[in-house]
Amino acid sequence: MDRLPNPAWLRSFETAARHLNFTTTAKELGLTQTAVSLHIRSLEADLGQKLFTRNARRLELTELGQSYALTVRRALGDIALSTNSLFGPASRQTLTVRAAISTATYWIAAELPDFMARHPDIPVRLVSHIWNDTIAPKDVDVEIRMGYGDWPGVTSDKLTDETLVPVCQSGSPIPNLQTLHGSPLIHILGYEDNWARYFQAHGLPPAERAPLYSVDTSVAALQLVMAGAGCATIVERFARNAIAQGAPIRIAGPAIPFAQSHYLIAAPGTAQPSAAAGLFCAWLRERLALDAAG
Known part of the structure; x- marks a missing residue:
């Protein structure tokens, strides 16, 4: 990989470039002012250039510092955007539901807007079995399979006829x-x-x-x-x-x-379902009951 400064230094620099104040920067990052100052000095030493002009009462970015701040801010923003898109905000637990591609496409996906309307605080990631090699069983909250309910090593709970x-x-x-x-x-x-x-x-x-x-x-x-x-x-x-x-x-x-039916699947040793998984399974059974009633 090409030369890349310490990410902690870059984060301190980007925050300081916004505030132009090490004390405010330290509060935002949960660091001491001394730590922020050390990060900036270390980054400047690594780059061999001054990024700030330190006046008696305020900081100012040098011309190089202004250009670099834009690049660093964009790069950190891209990382944050990708992290939130792929993994969700840290405060929200994404519910991962896995099913065969036909089940996902022509059943679960069609029903999901109703679940989201009832539980807008539970993001859902719907994946098909083609992702088996990239998603570990422990990362799947709800799995739906079609078959005879006789899979070895798992507990199956019949959902449908x-x-x-x-x-x-x-x-x-x-x-x-x-x-x-x-x-x-x-x-x-x-x-x-x-x-x-x-x-x-x-x-x-x-x-x-x-x-x-x-x-x-x-x-x-x-x-x-x-x-x-x-x-x-x-x-x-x-x-x-x-x-x-x-x-x-x-x-x-x-x-x-x-002859085949849809089943909810639990692997042996699986921990108790999360609250979100419990809500999803209860909602799914309710939807099936409504379908059966007409």
Whole structure:
């Protein structure tokens, strides 16, 4: 790295450049006046230039000091801005919620404005499982997974029962299940049997046509549906939220039960949930109860 003076010296210099008074600077930084004066002298010695002119009753910045103060102030401001943007203000505890990208996109994100309206003092960071390698389990406050609830090494608490529906582009002519049976089909990797299960539930054999597309998320499947590439089977909750958000898709057939559900996950040895996490989980269950009621 290129030459960089001691950050503590730079902070003292920037504050002193604003106040032009070492006593006031010391009060703002929680230091002694002697410590501030030592920081400034050390910085000047390191740079080989005077930054202040010390008069009997006041300080003045030299021309070099004025130019350097602008640069240092901008740099410290950028660091503060980035710190607050990424980690939040020190006085506020960010709630980190992790979910699969489809769950995050087509369920949790759609509901979050209601949570924020009720709890504006709790910043929420919503992350997907693609960040598993960069976010340690201990840094996740609430985790939501879809599956059978049989993950080893964790405690799972069932949140939902889900249903599955076929979706097609909003303008597609799909008058009945027979037409759907012969339409171009989109498969989601890991759920390749969803179409067969759907058709079986309605007394139809598996589709004979090979899938035109196979994708790894419901998000990608819905994008293909919106583009008119074919039809996909999607968790009904996701489909209805996507439609509510204006996605040009429609549900093309009746729902069937889906074997997988959403669960709240707790790892072994996890500390008691924070107050914010408790409020979030209670709010989520309340929203689900409202959905179930109509």
